[in-house]
Amino acid sequence: MALPPYPHARRTALFLDFDGTLVDIVARPDAVALTEATRDALxxxxxxxxxxxxxxxxxxIATIDAFVxxxxxxxxxxxxxxxxxxxxRVQMPQLDGDLLDKLKDGLRLLCSENEGLLLEEKAGSVALHFRARPELEDVCIATMERIVxxxxxxxxxxxxxxxxxxxxDANKGAAVTAFxxxxxxxxxxxxxxxxxVTDEDAFDAVNAAGGISIKVGDGLTAASYRAPTTAAFVAWLVDYAQHLEGEGS
Structure with missing residues (x-):
C-alpha cells in the first residue's frame, strides 16, 4: 500500500490523528512539537x-489547541x-467524575511505586504510558484491566x-461520522x-462512506493506503499543500 493521489480540495474533508501522524511519538506526551512546515501545511x-x-x-481539545x-x-x-x-460548540457527555477519580487514584499508586511510568490525566479518560519502562507492559495492562x-x-x-x-462510547469513527x-x-x-489501533474505528467509518483511509506506520489495518512513517505522511501533507497552492484550488 502506498499513499493516495492528492484528493480534490473542494470535495474532500480531512480528519487527522495527532500523535504518530502529525508528530512523532516521544517518551513524554508533553514534549512533542509541531514543526512550522507541518503547521503551515495544515x-x-x-x-x-x-x-x-x-x-x-x-x-x-485544550492540549491540541496549545500544540497547533x-x-x-x-x-x-x-x-x-x-x-x-x-x-x-463543544459536546461532552456526562461522566461520573468520582468513578474517574478512583481510576486515577489506583494508577497514581502504581506510578509512585515504579519510576518512569507516566500518568496522563484527561477530561474523561486516563492513560498510562510505559515507554520508559517497556518491561512493565504486562503489569501496566493487568493493573489497568483490574481497576477498570x-x-x-x-x-x-x-x-x-x-x-x-x-x-x-468514545469512538473516533462515531466522531468522524458526526462531523x-x-x-x-x-x-x-x-x-x-x-x-x-484506536484509529481503526475511524478507518471503518471512512471506508464505509467511500472515503480515503491512511495508516501511518506498520501493523494490520483496515486502511486502504499506508505511509511507512510519520515523516512520510507529513511530507505527503506538505507536498499536498504546495500542490493546492500551485493549482489555486
Missing part, C-alpha cells in the same frame, strides 16, 4: 478545503468523547507503549489518517 490545506479539516485524537496555536481547528478529543465543531473491571462505563484500550481507560453531518464537512468525501 493552514494551507484547511484554507483550500474551506475549513473541512479536523483533528481527531486521544488528547484533550495560533491555528484553531474543529477537534474530536479523548478518542471522540469530546467534540468541538467548526463554530466552537469494577468501573462501569469505561473500557481498556491499548496503544503504542500506552494503555488507557476511556469511556465505552460529516455538519458543514463544512457535509457532502464531502472523508479522508482519515492515523497510526494506532
Amino acid at each position: 493552514a494551507t490545506v484547511a484554507r483550500h478545503v474551506d475549513g473541512a479539516l479536523a483533528i481527531v485524537t486521544g488528547r484533550d 496555536a495560533p491555528l484553531r481547528f474543529p477537534i474530536a478529543g479523548v478518542h471522540g468523547f469530546t467534540r468541538r465543531d467548526v463554530v466552537g 473491571d469494577g468501573a462501569g462505563g469505561f473500557r481498556v484500550s491499548r496503544g503504542k507503549m500506552v494503555v488507557e481507560a476511556r469511556p465505552k 460529516m453531518r455538519e458543514a463544512p464537512f457535509l457532502g464531502r468525501v472523508p479522508l482519515f489518517a492515523g497510526d494506532d
